Amino acid sequence: MRVLGIESSCDETAVAIVNEKRERIVELVLSQLKEHRPFGGVVPEIAARSHLTQLDRLIGQALEQAGLAANDIDAIAATAGPGLIGGVLVGVTMGKAMALALGRPFLAINHLEGHALSARLDPGVGFPFLLLLVSGGHCQLLRVDGVGRYRRLGTTVDDAAGEAFDKGAKLLGLGYPGGPAIEQAARRAAEAGLDPKRYGLPRPMLGRPGCDFSFSGLKTALRQRAEELAVEGRLPERERDGLALALQEAIAAVLADRTANALDLVAATGGGLTALVVAGGVAANGRIRQALDEVARAKGLPLVAPPLGLCTDNAAMIAWAGIERLQSGQAHADGDGLDFAARPRWPLDPTAPRAAGAGVKA
CATH class of the missing domain: 3.30.420.40 (ATPase, nucleotide binding domain)
Known part of the structure; x- marks a missing residue:
C-alpha cells in the first residue's frame, strides 16, 4: 500500500x-x-x-x-x-x-x-499513550487509545505555547520563526551564566489542579520586563537573550507541570500507558524535551518524540x-467521498468541553 x-x-x-x-x-x-x-x-x-x-x-x-x-x-x-x-x-x-x-x-x-x-510512524509506539500536542496553534493533552479514539484531558484557555514562542521572539526582536530563535538566544544566555529567575517571568497555572494551559499572561509579562530593561528604547543583547532563556524555562516548566497532572489523572483512572508522546512543532525544542523526559522518567514511562x-x-x-x-477500518475502502468539506476547526475529541476562556485555537 x-x-x-x-x-x-x-x-x-x-x-x-x-x-x-x-x-x-x-x-x-x-x-x-x-x-x-x-x-x-x-x-x-x-x-x-x-x-x-x-x-x-x-x-x-x-x-x-x-x-x-x-x-x-x-x-x-x-x-x-x-x-x-x-x-x-x-x-x-x-x-x-x-x-x-x-x-x-x-x-x-x-x-x-x-x-x-x-510517533507510530517513527520511532513507533503502541496504544494507549498520553500525547502532549504542542504547536503554534494548539496545546492539548490527550489520551490516545487507538486510531480515532482520543480523550482530551486539557487544553489552552487562551494562547498556545508555540504562539508564545513566536510572539515572544517578535517582541524581543529575534525574528521569525520564533521557536528556533528563542532556543538559540536561550542557549547563549545559559552559556553566559545568566539566571532565568532574575527576570521574574510568571509560570501560569503552575501547581494548580487540572491539565489546562495559559500563556497570554506570560507574553504580557515578557513585554513589560523588556520595556523595563530597555536602555534608550533599545533592549541590550544580553538582556534580550536572558529574557529568551526565562521565557523558554517558563514554558518548559508549565508544560511539564500540566503533563505530570495528566499522567496522574490517567494513573488514577486505570493507567496502562505505554509512553508519554510529545508531538507538534514545539516538540523540536530541546529544553522542552528534557523537561518532559524528567516527568516521564519520574512516572516510570519512556518519552517518545518523533524525529524533528x-x-x-x-x-x-x-x-x-x-x-x-x-x-x-476507520475509513471506508473507497475513502471519505469527494463531498467532504474542508474545516478550519476540527477537534480530535468533539465531546470535550471548551476550557473556560478558551479561544478558537483550543
Whole structure:
C-alpha cells in the first residue's frame, strides 16, 4: 500500500509517499519562511497562494523521485483541517482531483491526528499513550487509545505555547520563526551564566489542579520586563537573550507541570500507558524535551518524540494517518467521498468541553 500525503494547513507545502511498512519513500517540504518573515508571522492569503502555485509541481517531483507513476499510488490523503482554510482548501481540492482522476480513495485527514499518530510512524509506539500536542496553534493533552479514539484531558484557555514562542521572539526582536530563535538566544544566555529567575517571568497555572494551559499572561509579562530593561528604547543583547532563556524555562516548566497532572489523572483512572508522546512543532525544542523526559522518567514511562522532521508540519504524517485509518477500518475502502468539506476547526475529541476562556485555537 502506497499512500500519497498532502499537507497545506499553514505555511509549509508538503508532499510525501509512505507505505504500510512505515517506509517514507519520499518526503518533500517547501518552506514559505522568506514570504512571511517580513510580516513576523504567517499571512493566510500569501500562504494559500503559495500552496496553489507550488503544490502541483511538488507532487510531480515526489513521484519522479520515488520512481513511481501516478497509477502506482493506492490512495490520496490530504489535510482537511484544522488550519488556515485557504491553504486547506488548496490541498483538499488537489487531493480530490487526483483521487477522481486516478480512481483511488480520497482520505480527509485531521491535521491533529497526523501529529498524534506521527510517533507510530517513527520511532513507533503502541496504544494507549498520553500525547502532549504542542504547536503554534494548539496545546492539548490527550489520551490516545487507538486510531480515532482520543480523550482530551486539557487544553489552552487562551494562547498556545508555540504562539508564545513566536510572539515572544517578535517582541524581543529575534525574528521569525520564533521557536528556533528563542532556543538559540536561550542557549547563549545559559552559556553566559545568566539566571532565568532574575527576570521574574510568571509560570501560569503552575501547581494548580487540572491539565489546562495559559500563556497570554506570560507574553504580557515578557513585554513589560523588556520595556523595563530597555536602555534608550533599545533592549541590550544580553538582556534580550536572558529574557529568551526565562521565557523558554517558563514554558518548559508549565508544560511539564500540566503533563505530570495528566499522567496522574490517567494513573488514577486505570493507567496502562505505554509512553508519554510529545508531538507538534514545539516538540523540536530541546529544553522542552528534557523537561518532559524528567516527568516521564519520574512516572516510570519512556518519552517518545518523533524525529524533528516529523514534529513540524509534514505530509508523511498525513499519509501515515491515512494508512492507519485504512488498516483499522476507520475509513471506508473507497475513502471519505469527494463531498467532504474542508474545516478550519476540527477537534480530535468533539465531546470535550471548551476550557473556560478558551479561544478558537483550543
